[in-house]
Amino acid sequence: MNRELARRIAFTIGALLLFRLGTQIPIAGLDVSRLSSLPDFNGRLSLFSLGLIPYLTAAIFVRLLSSVWRGLSSLERSGEDGRRKVARATLGLTLALAAFQAYGISSALISIPQLVRDPDGWFVMTATASMIGGVFVLVWLSEQITRYGIGNGLALILSVGMLASLPRDVAGIADVVRSGTISGNLVVFHAVFWVATIAVIVLVEGARRNVRVEFGALNVGARQLPVREAVLPIKLNSAGFLIPVTMAPWIFFLPLALAGLVMGADHPLVAAAYRHLQLGQPAHLILVSVAVFVLAFVYTAYVIDPEYTPWDPPGMVT
Numbered sequence: 001m002n003r004e005l006a007r008r009i010a011f012t013i014g015a016l017l018l019f020r021l022g023t024q025i026p027i028a029g030l031d032v033s034r035l036s037s038l039p040d041f042n043g044r045l046s047l048f049s050l051g052l053i054p055y056l057t058a059a060i061f062v063r064l065l066s067s068v069w070r071g072l073s074s075l076e077r078s079g080e081d082g083r084r085k086v087a088r089a090t091l092g093l094t095l096a097l098a099a100f101q102a103y104g105i106s107s108a109l110i111s112i113p114q115l116v117r118d119p120d121g122w123f124v125m126t127a128t129a130s131m132i133g134g135v136f137v138l139v140w141l142s143e144q145i146t147r148y149g150i151g152n153g154l155a156l157i158l159s160v161g162m163l164a165s166l167p168r169d170v171a172g173i174a175d176v177v178r179s180g181t182i183s184g185n186l187v188v189f190h191a192v193f194w195v196a197t198i199a200v201i202v203l204v205e206g207a208r209r210n211v212r213v214e215f216g217a218l219n220v221g222a223r224q225l226p227v228r229e230a231v232l233p234i235k236l237n238s239a240g241f242l243i244p245v246t247m248a249p250w251i252f253f254l255p256l257a258l259a260g261l262v263m264g265a266d267h268p269l270v271a272a273a274y275r276h277l278q279l280g281q282p283a284h285l286i287l288v289s290v291a292v293f294v295l296a297f298v299y300t301a302y303v304i305d306p307e308y309t310p311w312d313p314p315g316m317v318t
Helices: 003-022 032-036 053-068 070-076 080-110 123-148 153-164 166-179 184-206 242-263 268-276 282-303
Strands: 208-215 218-220 223-225 228-235
Touching: 003 123, 003 153, 053 070, 053 080, 053 123, 053 242, 053 282, 070 080, 080 123, 123 153, 153 166, 166 184, 242 268, 242 282
Parallel strands: none
Antiparallel strands: 208 228, 218 223
8 A cells, every 4th residue: 555545545534433423413402312312313413414415406406407507508518617507506596505405404493492591692603604614615625535535525424424323223123023012024124125226227327229320421631431330329328327316306395395394384275285295195195206217307308409419420530
């Protein structure tokens, strides 16, 4: 192992430890003794409680917008200056989404008895600012990992957040099995099912369709290249998983949240909409399925754009 690789590994580990430390620092103004008695705290009311979701949502939204807005698409492909402008627009949208989510969480915390020390003071403003700052610290930290560490910073931070809860989840499953609440055979069945599901996901992600392409005769200087054939590999799942699934709930939950702010959460129409859009309800399944289909179609059309698909005819020297 050379010195540069060791330095990058050490930097990545230190940055991830800093992320884990931030998940254990509660929002200012909360009663720590009351907070410790809450089940499954696990960083949900910490400085990093919003995680990277606002930034990922903003980035995905800008990417989808560029697929239907030619001006933004041209700006994104115009060079380094255009990419900087798109990055600034993404951060601006991240600020708006993070402020919206942080304000909602801070306002909801006041309603929990004895959790906030001074609910009539500046708690909502300070808690909102703390969570917004936490989002931008994570964005900066992920960029530093990508630049000076190993791997993609966004993926590593998201993975560490999930892996950190894995031992606790496994221990909880073991306790439930020992108590006889569920059978061990059911746990084994679920384990085999999810391993098979992951294998299918990997298979689909790696699947390619080879499209046969034929090039006509071409004159290159004094030479004349004959008719040639080539294969253009196209990924079957060009839209991936993250973009459609992350953006689909926002399509109807964001307008619903705005309606709740304007009309009030206890309004009959808003309450009925929230009730029918809960996870597992038929309306939720139908709307999410339609939204995922539409978003996957739109993003695939952006990724596989014939006007921007690079190609090299066989036999050409570049």
